[in-house]
Amino acid sequence: MDGACAGDPSRKMKRVALITYAGLLDGGESERLVLPYLAAAGVEASIVDWSAACDFTQFNLVILRTCWDYHLRGTEFTGWLQRTAQTVPMLNDVETVLWNRNKFYLRELQALGIRIAPTVFVRGSEAIQAEEWRQIRSWKKIVVKPAVSATAHKTWPFESATLPSGDELKNKMQGEPFLVQQFIPEIETQGEISFIYIDGAYSHAVLKRPAAGDFRVQKDFGGSAESFVPSAAQIEQAQAIAAAVKHVGDSLYCRIDAVEKDGKLVLMEVELIEPELFLGLGDGAAERFAIAIVRRM
Ligand SMILES: Nc1ncnc2c1ncn2[C@@H]1O[C@H](COP(=O)(O)OP(=O)(O)O)[C@@H](O)[C@H]1O
Ligand SMILES: [Mg+2]
Structure with a gap:
């Protein structure tokens, strides 16, 4: 053992x-x-x-x-x-994890009125429709990523001019479902905000930025994370997302990742499986997390 x-x-x-x-x-x-x-x-x-x-x-x-x-x-x-x-x-809990594994949950959240990056959701077995291609081609830059992924695994940016064909994309994604998303440049210029929730309540926030020349904010690719005090409006918008997603309120921990674009948050992910919680960057956050754990035992 x-x-x-x-x-x-x-x-x-x-x-x-x-x-x-x-x-x-x-x-x-x-x-x-x-x-x-x-x-x-x-x-x-x-x-x-x-x-x-x-x-x-x-x-x-x-x-x-x-x-x-x-x-x-x-x-x-x-x-x-x-x-x-x-x-x-x-x-x-398992039900929450299984729901959160596949980024297609973003489609459900969009239907609830939550703003996400413009996205075409592609099932491995389905062709991208003509209308969807029109939408994709209208974007200057594009990110393609597997529906089940983490740490920016197989997350690829393309310029519109060099976008592969549907078959090439499917091959790259090995027949698994994937997302084709408009590239949000504010991730590079402003960074991605992580709102950390403990036991359903907002705890603290962190600003993650990519290294120069990269678009991925993860530490694995040279990205940085610093303590961040969101504006009242940003917290209000994060709270609106938290209120709309029942899993946030029910869960021991959650991280809402979003980027501000034109004064409003765009939701990138609701992370309910294994998000880094950056407890060292939030005043009292480690103790709050411990108390929340003890309460659940
Ligand atoms: N639409 C997008 N525009 C710009 N950057 C993106 C976009 N989607 C993903 N990224 C970058 O790739 C990283 C990984 O993508 P993300 O959707 O967060 O999946 P995961 O964290 O599960 O790998 C993000 O943190 C961000 O830096
Ligand atoms: Mg992420």
């Missing part, structure tokens, strides 16, 4: 597993910041690789955190998720 997994049953403390992956066995910085607050509340926390041999029933609660390979091991991860959630409480 994995070292992080084995506990000491004689201590009779409540136990929580913070789920990570093989590429980050010590968990993320945010998770490590929460540990002392959990310990102070009498909860023993272990950071455990989801794919390690581990009897998860020894935990009172399993929390998905830095399982950052889930999109690369889709079937395996989903199998683990469903099996494990049958034997031990898991947050965020």
Whole structure:
């Protein structure tokens, strides 16, 4: 059995597993910041690789955190998720995770009146319709990304003039569903705002910017993240999104990623699986997260 997994049953403390992956066995910085607050509340926390041999029933609660390979091991991860959630409480819950896995949820949110980047949603088996091509060709720059992805995996920008054909796009996406999206230049010029929610309530925000010459804000590609105080109007718009998406209010954690364009937020993602929560960049955020965990145990 994995070292992080084995506990000491004689201590009779409540136990929580913070789920990570093989590429980050010590968990993320945010998770490590929460540990002392959990310990102070009498909860023993272990950071455990989801794919390690581990009897998860020894935990009172399993929390998905830095399982950052889930999109690369889709079937395996989903199998683990469903099996494990049958034997031990898991947050965020499986129904929420499965809903959030596929970026087609953005289409549902758009139908609720939430502003998203102009998007054509393509199922692997369907052709892009003529009307959709007209829309795509009207955009100067385009981003193509798989419906199930993370960390900007297989996220490709194209100039309109060099856009591949439908068949080429499908080959690139290996027959999986994908999104063709208008490129939002404000991500490069202003950055992407992450609004972090803990137990359904707004906690803090972060501004993520790409490195010069890149459009991806992720740390993996040289992107930066800094503490950010949104305007009252921005918080109000984030709250409107949070209020419209029932999963936000029900979940232990959530991150709403958005970019301001022409004075209004454009929703990029509602992250309910394994978002970096940037707890070190929000005053009291690590303690708030620990309290929220304890409340759920
Ligand atoms: N329409 C877009 N316009 C500009 N940049 C984009 C667009 N879509 C994605 N990106 C960039 O690619 C990154 C990854 O895309 P995103 O939709 O956030 O998926 P994920 O975080 O799941 O990989 C974003 O953080 C952003 O930097
Ligand atoms: Mg993202």
